[in-house]
Amino acid sequence: MDKKTLLENGLLEQYLLGELNAKEREQIEQLLASDAELKTHFDQLEQNFETLGLENTVTPPVKVKTQLLEGIKSSSNATKVVDLKSNNNSKWYLGIAASIAGLLMIGSFWMYNQLNQVKQQLQTVETNNTELNTTIEVLNKELRDTNTFYTAIVNPDTEQYILKGNDLLPEAKVVSYVNHKTKSVVINTERLPKLDDNHDYQMWADVEGEMINMGVIAKDKTLMTMAYIDHAESLNITIEPAGGNDHPTVEKLVTNVYLN
Amino acid sequence: MQNDTTLIQHLKNKDERALSLLYDKYSGAIYSVILKMIRDEGKAQNILQDTFMTVWDKAENYDADKGRFYTWLYRIAKNKTLNVLRKTDPLIQTDDFSVHTNKEDAIPIDTEYLELKGAITTLETHHKEAIELVYFKGLTHREAHKEMDVPLGTFKSYVRQALKQLKETYAKTLSFILLILNAL
Numbered sequence: 001m002d003k004k005t006l007l008e009n010g011l012l013e014q015y016l017l018g019e020l021n022a023k024e025r026e027q028i029e030q031l032l033a034s035d036a037e038l039k040t041h042f043d044q045l046e047q048n049f050e051t052l053g054l055e056n057t058v059t060p061p062v063k064v065k066t067q068l069l070e071g072i073k074s075s076s077n078a079t080k081v082v083d084l085k086s087n088n089n090s091k092w093y094l095g096i097a098a099s100i101a102g103l104l105m106i107g108s109f110w111m112y113n114q115l116n117q118v119k120q121q122l123q124t125v126e127t128n129n130t131e132l133n134t135t136i137e138v139l140n141k142e143l144r145d146t147n148t149f150y151t152a153i154v155n156p157d158t159e160q161y162i163l164k165g166n167d168l169l170p171e172a173k174v175v176s177y178v179n180h181k182t183k184s185v186v187i188n189t190e191r192l193p194k195l196d197d198n199h200d201y202q203m204w205a206d207v208e209g210e211m212i213n214m215g216v217i218a219k220d221k222t223l224m225t226m227a228y229i230d231h232a233e234s235l236n237i238t239i240e241p242a243g244g245n246d247h248p249t250v251e252k253l254v255t256n257v258y259l260n
Numbered sequence: 261m262q263n264d265t266t267l268i269q270h271l272k273n274k275d276e277r278a279l280s281l282l283y284d285k286y287s288g289a290i291y292s293v294i295l296k297m298i299r300d301e302g303k304a305q306n307i308l309q310d311t312f313m314t315v316w317d318k319a320e321n322y323d324a325d326k327g328r329f330y331t332w333l334y335r336i337a338k339n340k341t342l343n344v345l346r347k348t349d350p351l352i353q354t355d356d357f358s359v360h361t362n363k364e365d366a367i368p369i370d371t372e373y374l375e376l377k378g379a380i381t382t383l384e385t386h387h388k389e390a391i392e393l394v395y396f397k398g399l400t401h402r403e404a405h406k407e408m409d410v411p412l413g414t415f416k417s418y419v420r421q422a423l424k425q426l427k428e429t430y431a432k433t434l435s436f437i438l439l440i441l442n443a444l
Contacts, residue, residue, distance in 0.1 A: 009416065010401065010416035010419055010420055013401075013419055013420070014400070014401055016327070016331055017334075017335075017338070017394055017395065018334070018335035018339065019394075029326055032326070043328075044427060046330070046331050047430075048423060048426050048427050048430060049330075049331065049334070050328060051378075051430050052380060052391070052395065052426060053292070053334065054289045055378025055380070056289065056292045056293075056377050056380070057289050057291075058291050058292040058295055059287075059291070060287055060288065060304075060305060064287070064291075064305045065283055065284075068279075068312050069276065069280065071309065072279065072316045073276075
């Protein structure tokens with residue numbers, strides 16, 4: 001096959017259009033590679049066919065391209081790495097998406113921590129609040145008691161009687177405040193020596209020779225209210241077994257005072 | 261726009277963006293050819309996608325020394341379309357051009373897709389028909405000369421003359437464009 005035959009038989013066109021068999025193709029390719037003039041002619045031919053094609057463009061639907069790009073992504077995982085590397089746009093968007101996701105995650109984690117902290121703080125505050133409330137209650141009760149004692153003591157109708165210890169307990173001193181109008185008795189036991197766990201001081205009122213129980217004196221208080229007994233002639237304190245006694249142990253009388 | 265050489269190099273390195281750009285540049289021309297051959301939009305779209313899949317997979321086979329990228333692409337598309345046409349009706353022989361006239365099953369396509377545009381419309385009817393048969397309808401020279409009912413030699417000269425005229429038209433257009441560009 002020579003150049004002349006090639007041109008006259010339109011083989012170049014047929015070659016271009018892909019009509020030739022492998023053997024003919026090879027021959028033409030050899031000729032084209034060795035003949036610059038022929039190659040130029042072929043180039044021109046190709047260019048014309050291309051222009052012809054581009055002039056008759058029919059735009060295909062967008063979905064074909066979408067499917068194509070999806071297709072090449074799923075067709076090969078090996079190429080995916082390269083694709084990502086070279087595709088700056090998607091990498092960029094991917095980066096932004098990843099950053100946002102990361103920030104959201106950190107944000108959520110931070111919020112979660114904050115929530116836990118706040119919960120803990122709230123619990124502490126609640127506990128403190130309960131404690132404070134208890135304290136206030138205790139203080140209120142103490143205040144009430146103190147107020148009661150105070151009003152009882154400062155009342156102009158209140159009489160003060162001092163019970164001084166006898167030979168059995170010379171260092172003892174109890175101050176009693178008796179108000180016959182409001183019928184109240186308050187005693188200050190600050191100067192009463194401590195007793196062991198098996199014994200208590202007990203107070204008695206003498207009414208026409210009979211000793212009537214006014215109550216057991218508490219060990220942990222310095223001011224306390226005792227029962228008021230009508231027509232009492234004297235106040236007496238004895239040492240009795242722990243918890244008190246029905247009748248006074250007269251031998252253990254430590255102090256007494258007569259009311260006038 | 262990047263030139264083809266660079267794009268093709270990127271394509272061979274499996275750069276999706278290169279494929280995307282080459283698709284944007286050539287898919288219309290190729291789709292037009294496939295449509296005119298197969299006359300079925302659904303099949304044409306499948307073949308077009310398949311063609312570019314092959315371009316992606318076989319990019320390393322393309323040798324720029326042997327011809328333009330578009331020519332390579334055209335040949336792939338044409339072969340695929342012919343294969344589909346043969347499969348569609350096994351009775352139809354490769355050299356039987358009736359394949360293009362005997363298709364009752366095909367979904368009729370918009371005739372607008374079959375109309376030719378551009379410089380080819382300025383050619384004489386028989387020149388135009390010759391090009392249309394071998395270029396847009398995918399017939400071989402041997403099939404086409406029978407279709408036109410002229411001897412093969414005559415048909416070949418039709419093609420040659422048609423191409424010569426197209427070349428002159430394009431050259432004129434090109435010089436016209438160059439003239440305008442110079443004037444600007």
